[in-house]
Every structure is written in C-alpha cells, then in structure tokens.
Amino acid sequence: MSAAARAAAIQLIARKTPVAAEVSPRTPLPELFGANVFGLDQMRSRLSENAYKALRSCMEHGQELDSALADQVANAMKEWATERGATHFTHWFQPMTGSTAEKHDSFANLENGELLMEFSGKALIKGEPDASSFPSGGLRATFEARGYTAWDPTSPAFLRETLNGSTLCIPTAFCSWTGEALDEKTPLLRSTEALNREAVRLLRLLGDAKVQFVYPTLGCEQEYFLIDRDLYVLRPDLIATGRTLFGAKPPKGQELEDHYFGSIAPRVLAFMQEVELELWKLGVPVKTRHNEVAPSQYELAPIFERTTIAIDHNMLCMEVLKQVAQRHGFQCLLHEKPYSGINGSGKHNNWSMATDTGENLLEPGKSPSENMRFVVMLAAVMRAVDLHADLMRVTIAHAGHDHRLGANEAPPAILSIYLGEQLTDIVDALIAGTKGGERKKDTMRLGVSVLPSLPRDATDRNRTSPFAFTGHKFEFRAVGSSQACGKPNTVLNTIVAESLSYIAGEIEKLKGQKGLEAAVNDVVVDLFKKHQRILFNGNGYSAEWHAEAERRGLPNFRNAVDAIGNFNSPKNVALFESFAVLSSKETESRMNIMFEAYCKAIAIEGQSALSLGRTMILPAAQRAQLAVAQSVGAAKACGIDVKVQERRLREMSARIEAFVLAIEDLTTCFEHAEHHAGAPHEHAKTYRDKVIPAMQKVREIADSLETMVDDGEWPLPKSREMLFLQ
Ligand code: ADP
Ligand code: MG
Numbered sequence: 001m002s003a004a005a006r007a008a009a010i011q012l013i014a015r016k017t018p019v020a021a022e023v024s025p026r027t028p029l030p031e032l033f034g035a036n037v038f039g040l041d042q043m044r045s046r047l048s049e050n051a052y053k054a055l056r057s058c059m060e061h062g063q064e065l066d067s068a069l070a071d072q073v074a075n076a077m078k079e080w081a082t083e084r085g086a087t088h089f090t091h092w093f094q095p096m097t098g099s100t101a102e103k104h105d106s107f108a109n110l111e112n113g114e115l116l117m118e119f120s121g122k123a124l125i126k127g128e129p130d131a132s133s134f135p136s137g138g139l140r141a142t143f144e145a146r147g148y149t150a151w152d153p154t155s156p157a158f159l160r161e162t163l164n165g166s167t168l169c170i171p172t173a174f175c176s177w178t179g180e181a182l183d184e185k186t187p188l189l190r191s192t193e194a195l196n197r198e199a200v201r202l203l204r205l206l207g208d209a210k211v212q213f214v215y216p217t218l219g220c221e222q223e224y225f226l227i228d229r230d231l232y233v234l235r236p237d238l239i240a241t242g243r244t245l246f247g248a249k250p251p252k253g254q255e256l257e258d259h260y261f262g263s264i265a266p267r268v269l270a271f272m273q274e275v276e277l278e279l280w281k282l283g284v285p286v287k288t289r290h291n292e293v294a295p296s297q298y299e300l301a302p303i304f305e306r307t308t309i310a311i312d313h314n315m316l317c318m319e320v321l322k323q324v325a326q327r328h329g330f331q332c333l334l335h336e337k338p339y340s341g342i343n344g345s346g347k348h349n350n351w352s353m354a355t356d357t358g359e360n361l362l363e364p365g366k367s368p369s370e371n372m373r374f375v376v377m378l379a380a381v382m383r384a385v386d387l388h389a390d391l392m393r394v395t396i397a398h399a400g401h402d403h404r405l406g407a408n409e410a411p412p413a414i415l416s417i418y419l420g421e422q423l424t425d426i427v428d429a430l431i432a433g434t435k436g437g438e439r440k441k442d443t444m445r446l447g448v449s450v451l452p453s454l455p456r457d458a459t460d461r462n463r464t465s466p467f468a469f470t471g472h473k474f475e476f477r478a479v480g481s482s483q484a485c486g487k488p489n490t491v492l493n494t495i496v497a498e499s500l501s502y503i504a505g506e507i508e509k510l511k512g513q514k515g516l517e518a519a520v521n522d523v524v525v526d527l528f529k530k531h532q533r534i535l536f537n538g539n540g541y542s543a544e545w546h547a548e549a550e551r552r553g554l555p556n557f558r559n560a561v562d563a564i565g566n567f568n569s570p571k572n573v574a575l576f577e578s579f580a581v582l583s584s585k586e587t588e589s590r591m592n593i594m595f596e597a598y599c600k601a602i603a604i605e606g607q608s609a610l611s612l613g614r615t616m617i618l619p620a621a622q623r624a625q626l627a628v629a630q631s632v633g634a635a636k637a638c639g640i641d642v643k644v645q646e647r648r649l650r651e652m653s654a655r656i657e658a659f660v661l662a663i664e665d666l667t668t669c670f671e672h673a674e675h676h677a678g679a680p681h682e683h684a685k686t687y688r689d690k691v692i693p694a695m696q697k698v699r700e701i702a703d704s705l706e707t708m709v710d711d712g713e714w715p716l717p718k719s720r721e722m723l724f725l726q
Pocket of ligand 2: 221475
C-alpha cells in the first residue's frame with residue numbers, strides 16, 4: 001500500500017509547476033513594505049501629536065504606556081485593522097516552547113443587543129490567556145497557573161491576512177502573576193536594558209556626551225530545506241520529529257557542490273518570491289535568497305534591525321516559510337539535521353550594538369578616538385566570550401542540534417573567536433606596545449595611533465568559526481536553524497553588558513592617576529592578554545584544534561546534555577541576577593525546561609523509530625525475504641545451482657533477525673527511560689546514553705535493508721527522492 005503511495009507521489013511531482021503568489025508581484029515594493037504593520041506612519045496619521053510623541057518615546061525607551069494613551073493607541077489600532085478587514089486581535093508571544101503562541105479574540109461586543117467593535121487600552125496592554133499548559137519548569141503550580149501577556153511597545157503590531165479573515169497581532173511579553181518571566185522575550189528586554197545602561201556608562205567615560213542610548217542589533221540568516229509535500233506526508237518520522245530517522249545514503253549527495261549558489265529551480269523561486277512578498281507586507285526586510293550547500297537547502301537573510309524586532313521578525317519568517325511552503329506543495333524543514341550524511345541547517349546570528357546617534361559600536365573607526373572605542377568594545381566581547389563560553393554553549397544546546405554542532409560540519413561545539421589576520425595583528429601589537437618599545441615597528445597605543453583600516457571583503461572569512469568578526473559585527477554561527485534567537489541574544493547582551501561594566505569600573509579606578517588614554521590602554525591590553533586564548537583563526541573542524549583548545553583550557557561540551565547542566569552554575573546565576581535578567585528561580589526553571597525538551601524530543605524519536613521499524617520496515621523486509629526465498633526454492637526445485645543467491649538470502653535473513661533484536665533492545669531502553677525519570681539532568685542522560693545508541697543501531701540495520709529490498713516494495717520515500725525531486 002505505502003510503496004504504491006510512494007510511486008504515486010513521484011508521478012505527481014513530475015507534473016507540478018510553479019504556483020502564482022496571492023499578493024500581486026506587480027505592487028511596487030515601497031508600497032508593499034510594511035503595508036500590514038501599524039507603523040510610525042499609521043501612528044502619526046491616526047494619533048494626536050502629543051499621543052504620537054509619547055508613544056514614540058515609550059517605543060524607543062521601552063517605557064510603559066499610561067492608560068489614557070493606551071486607550072488612544074488601541075482605538076487607532078482597531079480602526080486601522082478593521083478598515084483592513086480584521087475581526088480579531090491576539091496577543092502574540094514567545095513561550096518557552098521555541099515557537100510563538102496566540103489566542104484570538106474578536107473585537108465584537110454586545111451593548112443592548114447591538115454589536116460594537118471595541119478594543120480598549122486595557123485589552124491592548126494586558127491579556128490574560130488561560131495559558132496554563134505552557135512549560136514553566138516548576139515556576140508555576142497548576143493552581144496558580146495563569147500568566148498574563150503585556151504589550152511590548154518596542155515592537156509594532158501587525159496584521160496577519162489569511163484566506164478567510166485578518167487578525168491584528170500584538171507582540172507581547174508573557175509573565176506569571178508573581179512577575180516571573182515565562183517567555184523568551186522578557187529576559188531579552190531586560191538584557192537589552194542592561195546592555196544599554198552599561199554601554200552608555202562606558203561611552204560617557206570615554207568622553208562621549210551625545211549618546212543617549214545603545215541597543216543591540218541583529219540580522220539572522222535563516223537556512224531551511226524544502227521537500228515536496230507529497231513525499232513528506234509519506235514520512236511519519238519527518239512529520240513527528242522534523243528529521244528522517246531512516247534512509248540509506250543517496251548515490252549523489254552534496255559532493256559535486258553543484259547546488260550551492262546554483263540557479264534556483266522555478267517552483268522553488270516562485271515559493272521564495274511569495275515568502276518575500278508576505279514578509280515585506282509584514283515589514284520584515286528580507287533581502288537575500290540563495291541555494292545552500294546541501295541539495296534542497298536554501299537560505300534567506302534580512303537586513304539587520306534592533307534585536308527585539310529582528311527576533312519577532314525571525315519568528316514570523318519561520319512561520320511564513322512554513323505556511324507558504326504548503327501552498328506551493330512543499331514542506332519547509334527547519335530542523336538542524338533533517339537528513340544524515342549531508343549538511344544541516346543553521347542560523348547565523350549577526351550581532352552588534354548601535355547608538356541612538358546612528359553609530360555602530362563595532363565599526364572600526366577612522367580617528368584615534370573612534371578606534372579607541374572600537375578596541376574597547378572588542379576587548380569587552382573577547383572577555384565576555386572567554387568567561388562565558390559555557391553559557392553561550394547552553395543557548396545553542398538542544399536535541400536536534402547535537403547532530404550538527406561538533407559533528408564535523410557547521411561550527412564546532414568549542415566556542416572561540418575568529419578575528420581575522422589583520423585584527424589579530426592589532427591585538428598583538430597592542431599587547432607588544434606594553435613591552436616598552438621592544439618591537440618598535442609593531443607597537444601602538446590606543447588613542448594615539450591610528451589603526452590600519454580593516455578589510456571589508458569576504459575573502460578571508462573562516463567558515464569553521466562559531467563566533468567570527470565579519471568587518472562590523474560578530475557572527476554567532478552556531479545557532480540552530482529551528483531555534484528562536486531569544487536565548488542566544490539574551491546571553492550575548494548580558495555577558496557583554498557585564499564586561500562593559502567591568503571595563504568601566506577598571507577605567508574609573510585608573511583614570512585619576514594615569515589619565516584616560518593610558519587607563520583605557522592598560523585595561524584593554526590587560527584584557528587582551530588574559531583572554532587571548534579565546535582567539536583562533538585556524539580550522540575549527542580539525543583534530544589539532546580540539547587538542548589545542550583543551551590545552552588552552554577552553555570548555556568543550558560535546559552534547560546538549562553536558563552543556564545545559566551549566567546553565568544554573570553559581571557563576572551564571574550570579575551573572576543573571578546582578579544584571580536583573582533572570583532570577584535564580586527563573587534560571588533554574590529554564591534549565592529544567594531545556595532538559596525536559598531534550599527528553600521529549602528523544603522520546604518522540606524513539607517512539608517514531610519503533611513504530612516505523614515495526615510496522616513499515618520490518619514487514620517490507622519480510623516480504624522481500626519471502627519473495628527471494630520463493631525464487632530460490634523454485635530454482636532449486638528445477639535442479640538449478642543458486643548458491644550465490646542462497647548466500648544473499650541468508651544475509652538478508654540475518655539482517656532481518658538483527659533488526660528484530662535491535663527493535664527489542666530499543667523497546668527495552670525506551671521503556672526504561674520512560675519509567676525511570678529521576679532528576680531532569682539524570683533523565684536526559686538516560687535518553688542520551690541508552691535510547692540514542694539503541695535508536696542508531698535500529699537505523700543502521702534498517703538502512704542496510706533498504707539497499708537490499710526490492711525498490712518496488714519499499715514504503716518510505718528514499719533520500720534520493722526527498723532531496724532531488726521538486
Ligand atoms: P555576510 O556576507 O557576512 O553574511 P552580510 O552583509 O550579507 O554579510 O550580512 C549578513 C547579515 O548580517 C545580514 O542579515 C545583515 O543585515 C547583518 N548585519 C550587517 N550589519 C549588521 C550589524 N551592524 N548588526 C547586526 N547585523 C548586521
Ligand atoms: Mg553569514
């Protein structure tokens with residue numbers, strides 16, 4: 001039955017053609033861009049001048065709205081949305097599930113039997129979804145389960161248009177009644193505030209009187225796979241887990257490197273274009289599209305924005321990719337490793353800091369004072385990453401990502417910083433400068449020397465580095481494709497804030513006796529010396545680097561379970577508490593949620609592997625065994641010598657026997673893991689050490705059976721079909 005479905009799906013794909021977009025591609029882009037956003041233009045035209053000014057100030061500084069202003073804003077939003085056909089609104093938030101959540105309410109209200117469309121400031125500012133089923137990691141008992149959502153005015157409301165109506169979405173934070181963060185956004189906002197405070201303090205110290213606030217910026221490059229949906233629906237493993245749990249290596253993979261930057265297939269291009277039209281309407285500034293390295297793998301990148309908005313936009317982007325894919329007969333796979341044996345997907349997290357005066361703090365300057373600022377920022381990032389590599393590693397740790405991080409592709413699991421040759425030379429020269437003119441030619445002092453201008457070209461980029469300086473930003477390349485970027489950026493902001501605070505403190509101590517420039521120079525050089533070990537420009541995949549990193553004392557957490565356990569170490573708890581980003585309770589609950597998510601992911605994989613193994617693969621293999629046995633028997637009955645075929649039959653039977661044993665073993669391991677929960681960390685270890693190896697064994701044998709069984713009997717779409725048919 002299912003082998004026939006596979007054949008039918010392939011027939012269908014052969015006849016598919018590109019699908020036209022629902023939005024007219026003739027609309028000029030400037031008209032389309034942000035059309036569904038309640039943006040500054042809308043606010044200006046629909047609010048009184050005072051209200052507009054007050055709202056802008058709240059948006060820029062992350063302040064709370066007072067209730068009179070909230071009423072005005074809510075009313076304006078409602079008018080705007082209902083004119084565009086909206087009937088409902090929703091608070092749109094990011095619980096700790098890695099995705100977004102929404103619960104819709106209509107604007108409709110009955111007054112004396114008459115229907116009124118209403119939206120109050122109260123409803124705008126605060127929502128009370130009965131959201132008791134979201135993970136809280138022990139923060140809430142069920143009797144106090146209610147959480148509330150609160151509008152984040154730094155992120156604009158937008159309209160989602162769907163086939164049968166439109167919904168006004170209001171980006172919100174999600175907290176418990178006792179004020180604990182139950183989402184990814186609240187800590188992000190807190191970390192943004194910490195970064196702002198510490199950066200402004202340091203800039204003042206460096207003599208900058210103009211900058212009023214500093215905010216982090218982010219551009220997420222999003223990788224994804226597409227698979228034809230008719231094949232996807234025949235893969236229960238992809239549906240349940242996001243990745244293929246079985247599948248022999250295809251004869252052709254990515255070795256020809258003919259897909260990377262190749263011309264984009266027409267059906268795929270039509271899909272990408274519609275994704276972009278949808279995203280532009282939502283104000284998401286997508287810019288770049290291209291084929292990635294693996295077959296059927298693609299990338300989309302936006303223009304960078306303020307981090308809080310960029311993250312909302314990346315969440316929207318993932319949603320739109322998935323939804324539009326279905327219209328085009330595709331399924332979009334965001335999992336880090338949908339197929340073994342070829343590259344997985346990541347999300348380069350391009351991070352920097354910008355000022356309200358329009359400057360990028362990671363832009364190497366042209367004057368000595370700008371250079372001084374840049375080098376101080378560089379030292380802050382170096383110190384932050386070196387001291388908190390463990391914490392950065394946690395933010396990218398989850399079950400799906402273990403197939404990628406450190407697994408000989410994408411970035412290694414060891415955190416290090418790539419600066420490139422020229423910047424490394426500058427660091428070296430600054431360090432040498434303290435040695436009293438020993439290497440006169442190379443020495444330089446901050447605030448005095450002009451740094452050589454840095455190259456902006458892409459040639460010397462090191463693809464193997466997890467954290468690379470790329471001209472005017474740091475690129476955290478080890479973030480997973482399916483991940484929400486809240487955690488990685490919350491941590492980046494916090495650890496850099498802490499370093500900025502440390503640096504400010506040190507400069508304050510030395511400034512009086514030495515003067516500013518010498519003080520800055522001393523502090524920076526000291527940090528370069530202390531944290532130089534985090535710099536690495538070489539090949540991050542090589543065995544030599546692993547040995548070298550160990551010698552340098554850099555941590556190497558090989559898998560998610562090892563990494564996650566560090567989240568609530570005393571150092572990390574103290575860090576989050578002192579910058580008011582997470583309380584110790586919040587930190588612990590987040591760690592528990594990460595462990596829980598890990599266990600659940602592996603449990604679902606284990607169950608899927610068992611179900612596919614028992615009910616699809618084993619029967620197919622047994623049917624094949626029967627057919628070969630009958631054929632061999634019939635030939636022998638005719639007196640024909642079929643020794644070689646008999647040997648092959650025996651081989652097939654032996655593999656089937658081994659397969660049944662492996663399934664039994666996985667069943668035992670899985671049941672053991674299910675029934676011996678224990679503490680979250682221990683539970684996760686059981687899944688990692690028992691269930692995963694047993695699952696791998698099952699897969700290995702299944703994949704070898706795939707290469708033996710009659711192709712016409714094989715029930716699951718094969719790798720060569722999933723990767724190459726579209
Ligand atoms: P690359 O070739 O290094 O990937 P791009 O210039 O194409 O460089 O940028 C990749 C991503 O980095 C884009 O999303 C871009 O908007 C983003 N980016 C550029 N400058 C910054 C910045 N100052 N802060 C954050 N992200 C940035
Ligand atoms: Mg990049």
